[in-house]
Amino acid sequence: MANLDEKSSEVKTKKAKIVDGGVFTILLLGAVVMVFPLVYMVLSSFMTKNQILSADFSIIPDPWKFGKYAEVLQKPEFLRGLRNTLMVALPVLAVGGFTSSLAAFSFSKLRFRGKSSIFLGLLATMMIPFAVVMIPQYVMFTKMGWTNSLLPLIIPGLFGNVSIIFFLRQNLTSVPDSIVEAAKIDGCGYFRMYYGIFLPLMKGALMTQLILWFMGIWNDYLAPTIFIQDEQWFTLQVVIRSFNAYYAVNSDYPLIMAASVLAILPTLLLFFFFQRYIIESMAVSGIKG
Amino acid sequence: MSETKVKPVRKKMNRAEFKEHCWGLAFVSPPFIGFLIFMAFPIAFAFVASLTKWNGMNDMMANFVGAENYIKLLGDEKFWKVLLNTVIYMIGIPIGMILALVIAVGMNRKIRGIKVLRTLYYVPVVSSLVAVAILWMWVFNYDYGLLNSIIKALTGAHGPNWLGDEFWVKVSIIIFMVWKGLGGSIILYLSGLQSIPRDYYEAAKIDGASGFNLFRHITIPLVSPVTFYLLITGLIGGFQVFVEVLVMVPTGGLNYSAATVVFYLYDKAFGNNQMGYGSAMAFILAILIFIVTAINFKVQDKWVKTIE
Numbered sequence: 001m002a003n004l005d006e007k008s009s010e011v012k013t014k015k016a017k018i019v020d021g022g023v024f025t026i027l028l029l030g031a032v033v034m035v036f037p038l039v040y041m042v043l044s045s046f047m048t049k050n051q052i053l054s055a056d057f058s059i060i061p062d063p064w065k066f067g068k069y070a071e072v073l074q075k076p077e078f079l080r081g082l083r084n085t086l087m088v089a090l091p092v093l094a095v096g097g098f099t100s101s102l103a104a105f106s107f108s109k110l111r112f113r114g115k116s117s118i119f120l121g122l123l124a125t126m127m128i129p130f131a132v133v134m135i136p137q138y139v140m141f142t143k144m145g146w147t148n149s150l151l152p153l154i155i156p157g158l159f160g161n162v163s164i165i166f167f168l169r170q171n172l173t174s175v176p177d178s179i180v181e182a183a184k185i186d187g188c189g190y191f192r193m194y195y196g197i198f199l200p201l202m203k204g205a206l207m208t209q210l211i212l213w214f215m216g217i218w219n220d221y222l223a224p225t226i227f228i229q230d231e232q233w234f235t236l237q238v239v240i241r242s243f244n245a246y247y248a249v250n251s252d253y254p255l256i257m258a259a260s261v262l263a264i265l266p267t268l269l270l271f272f273f274f275q276r277y278i279i280e281s282m283a284v285s286g287i288k289g
Numbered sequence: 290m291s292e293t294k295v296k297p298v299r300k301k302m303n304r305a306e307f308k309e310h311c312w313g314l315a316f317v318s319p320p321f322i323g324f325l326i327f328m329a330f331p332i333a334f335a336f337v338a339s340l341t342k343w344n345g346m347n348d349m350m351a352n353f354v355g356a357e358n359y360i361k362l363l364g365d366e367k368f369w370k371v372l373l374n375t376v377i378y379m380i381g382i383p384i385g386m387i388l389a390l391v392i393a394v395g396m397n398r399k400i401r402g403i404k405v406l407r408t409l410y411y412v413p414v415v416s417s418l419v420a421v422a423i424l425w426m427w428v429f430n431y432d433y434g435l436l437n438s439i440i441k442a443l444t445g446a447h448g449p450n451w452l453g454d455e456f457w458v459k460v461s462i463i464i465f466m467v468w469k470g471l472g473g474s475i476i477l478y479l480s481g482l483q484s485i486p487r488d489y490y491e492a493a494k495i496d497g498a499s500g501f502n503l504f505r506h507i508t509i510p511l512v513s514p515v516t517f518y519l520l521i522t523g524l525i526g527g528f529q530v531f532v533e534v535l536v537m538v539p540t541g542g543l544n545y546s547a548a549t550v551v552f553y554l555y556d557k558a559f560g561n562n563q564m565g566y567g568s569a570m571a572f573i574l575a576i577l578i579f580i581v582t583a584i585n586f587k588v589q590d591k592w593v594k595t596i597e
Contacts, residue, residue: 112313159323
């Protein structure tokens with residue numbers, strides 16, 4: 001129905017304009033419904049406890065209270081959670097980004113025996129439910145004494161990320177193989193070939209994937225809640241959830257909402273800045289994956 | 290030489306090829322080693338554990354019970370209940386797909402400002418699952434929640450006890466999951482729509498096809514690869530729903546009415562230390578996912594069309 005009147009080269013007819021207006025209005029209403037809970041979350045973080053719990057429903061804070069954010073930011077648990085999340089993200093992204101891109105280069109451009117079986121083996125892991133490996137991994141990490149540290153969240157990531165390898169490999173198929181041959185003739189070593197030629201070529205795609213990976217680490221709740229026993233090493237999402245349990249008892253919803261807003265904000269900002277790349281890579285990996 | 294026909298002898302590598310082989314292997318070794326340590330070994334381990342009454346501390350092999358856990362599971366009413374709950378949540382998959390397709394068709398028009406809307410629909414996708422689940426817990430709150438306040442303002446009647454009722458808790462979680470995932474499906478449908486050649490519509494229009502017929506006979510078949518992808522990933526993810534339930538209904542709901550398979554598994558393995566039983570459940574889950582995915586791939590030729 002929609003494509004009927006759409007001809008980019010021609011001037012839109014009057015009827016098409018009316019239809020456009022109708023479609024836009026409906027989509028706008030839908031978008032409002034979609035973001036309304038989030039807007040309400042922000043607004044209620046500025047309310048007083050009494051206003052939230054009052055029988056008269058209201059959306060606009062009266063009076064506006066900005067103190068909850070300062071209160072959250074002064075909680076040592078919150079700051080520790082933030083620090084822990086970043087302590088996981090930084091080494092994983094730096095080392096994991098390196099190992100993933102190196103493997104993607106090798107899978108895409110080098111010839112070696114067992115290549116396709118190793119690649120298929122890695123891809124198959126994407127189908128295995130986390131539930132199958134979480135119990136053995138938990139026991140493994142406990143036996144190694146890692147559950148009182150961030151190691152269960154850091155170490156597995158250092159070995160690379162299968163979906164990133166897959167995506168970067170796809171990305172490199174557009175680069176002609178003759179570059180490898182030419183580099184070989186020039187006596188270029190394989191690591192230099194990766195570092196000097198292919199890493200710069202996949203820089204853009206790698207950056208996008210690392211941003212997505214960062215969002216994944218930032219938002220991850222399941223792994224930290226299973227593997228991390230010591231409160232001191234809780235990541236931000238685990239802290240936010242424990243805030244929810246703790247402060248709901250005395251109905252401090254503004255504080256819970258403020259903490260949740262702070263937990264969403266960084267990924268939201270990243271998304272707004274890198275929107276074009278993120279959506280593009282979402283669409284590509286979705287269709288080809 | 291007749292042997293070579295049956296089993297071709299590997300071509301011997303020369304020095305340069307051997308060098309490339311070694312470097313190639315070395316470069317893929319980190320993810321491969323990671324795969325062995327964190328996937329292959331745990332999978333094998335979980336399988337052995339699923340045949341034992343292991344609690345994480347006792348001697349696993351001394352408590353070997355064979356298929357007992359699996360047999361017990363088949364007779365475990367609670368297991369069937371959580372499996373049914375998990376399947377009920379999957380109602381959200383077609384709902385999400387239909388909404389996403391309709392919205393994507395609307396967004397495929399060249400209207401100024403439409404990209405801003407696309408961004409708004411996508412916001413829940415990038416938001417932290419825990420934070421938005423906490424938010425929705427509040428939205429669904431019986432006494433003061435946003436939803437019941439709106440219902441009261443509009444109708445004067447008190448809304449349902451969303452998270453406290455055996456029926457409404459399922460509705461609540463389906464609403465939540467559709468809301469959280471909608472933006473992602475829209476983006477995928479939109480890119481599917483954009484790959485449909487415009488001539489198809491032009492030709493059909495000349496033949497006098499109506500708007501609905503264009504949608505029914507051109508749009509729907511030609512976005513079927515996206516529908517297929519969404520169905521597969523939706524089902525695989527659907528079998529593993531856990532965190533949203535854990536955050537919104539930490540008890541598993543009235544009479545376990547909100548609990549999913551992974552919720553029950555988590556409860557058994559980490560709440561009751563029944564690691565063997567939990568592992569058996571995880572394996573059944575993996576097998577179910579595998580079967581459903583395989584069936585989908587088998588029947589895809591029947592309805593998934595590609596653009597030639």
